[in-house]
Amino acid sequence: WTLQASIFERRKAVYDSKLDSFDRQLDELSSVISRSQSDAEGYRQRLKVAASIEQMRKQLEARQVGSRLNTLLAEDNWAEMSRSLSNAEQTTEAAKRQQGGTAADRNGYIQSWRAEVSQSLSEANSRLSDARELLNKAKLRKQLVELRSEADAIVQSVAKVSVGAVLQSGERLITLVPVNAPLEIETNIVGRSSGFVHVGDPVVIKFDTFPYSQYGLAHGTVRALSPDSFSARDQVRD
Numbered sequence: 001w002t003l004q005a006s007i008f009e010r011r012k013a014v015y016d017s018k019l020d021s022f023d024r025q026l027d028e029l030s031s032v033i034s035r036s037q038s039d040a041e042g043y044r045q046r047l048k049v050a051a052s053i054e055q056m057r058k059q060l061e062a063r064q065v066g067s068r069l070n071t072l073l074a075e076d077n078w079a080e081m082s083r084s085l086s087n088a089e090q091t092t093e094a095a096k097r098q099q100g101g102t103a104a105d106r107n108g109y110i111q112s113w114r115a116e117v118s119q120s121l122s123e124a125n126s127r128l129s130d131a132r133e134l135l136n137k138a139k140l141r142k143q144l145v146e147l148r149s150e151a152d153a154i155v156q157s158v159a160k161v162s163v164g165a166v167l168q169s170g171e172r173l174i175t176l177v178p179v180n181a182p183l184e185i186e187t188n189i190v191g192r193s194s195g196f197v198h199v200g201d202p203v204v205i206k207f208d209t210f211p212y213s214q215y216g217l218a219h220g221t222v223r224a225l226s227p228d229s230f231s232a233r234d235q236v237r238d
Contacts, residue, residue, distance in 0.1 A: 004124075015113055022106035029099040036092040043085035050078035152179040185220070199225060 054074040060066030153176035159167075167173055185205060189197055205218035 011117075018109060019106065022102060022109070025102050026099060026106070029095050029102065032095040033092055033099065036088050036095060040085055040088035040092060043081055043088055047078065047081040047085055050074065050081045054078045147174070149176055151181075153177055154179060183218075183220075184223070194225075197222060197225065199223065 054071070054077075057066055057071040057074040061068055061071045156175040156177050158175075159171070159173050161167065161173070199222050201222045203220050203222060205220060206212045207215070207218065
């Protein structure tokens with residue numbers, strides 16, 4: 001994400017710089033147009049004055065009051081004003097054409113940049129969609145192969161099976177002992193004492209591993225009694 005953001009920032013900087021260049025060109029051309037139009041208006045006013053002076057010089061020359069030289073100078077001044085006006089108008093038109101071309105180039109650059117960004121965005125969205133699909137598949141595969149206990153527990157035993165083996169229905173794979181769960185003990189009662197044991201009776205438990213004289217006794221309550229009885233021979237056979 002950081003790399004993509006950095007790339008976009010660089011591309012955006014180039015884009016902004018290019019637009020600034022176009023805008024400067026357009027501003028310069030606007031200044032040229034404004035200046036040329038102002039010059040043209042001034043030349044039009046001076047051309048009117050030059051035409052009036054030329055007409056007066058011709059009248060004075062016809063009356064033999066003015067000289068031919070003054071008439072020629074007036075005609076030259078009118079021609080110069082006319083030429084300057086034509087140059088100003090041509091400069092205005094050329095700047096307008098150049099301004100239109102620059103504006104078209106600017107708009108074309110914007111459209112091209114947007115099209116390129118849209119294409120890149122479309123490709124990125126496509127790659128993102130593919131990546132999300134792969135991620136969902138990976139999550140599904142993980143759910144299919146991952147076994148999660150409903151509560152925190154300690155692994156007591158794991159069946160000896162090879163990798164890739166298929167377990168039959170009801171076959172035990174892992175035995176877990178829940179953490180902080182009540183301790184349940186399954187024990188055998190001799191037949192002559194079974195009639196004196198009832199559900200709910202308190203019991204005292206001794207552990208062979210932990211001598212009761214040192215570690216004390218455990219106390220509990222009878223929770224269930226098996227309705228069946230078996231002999232020691234049956235137990236050995238099982």
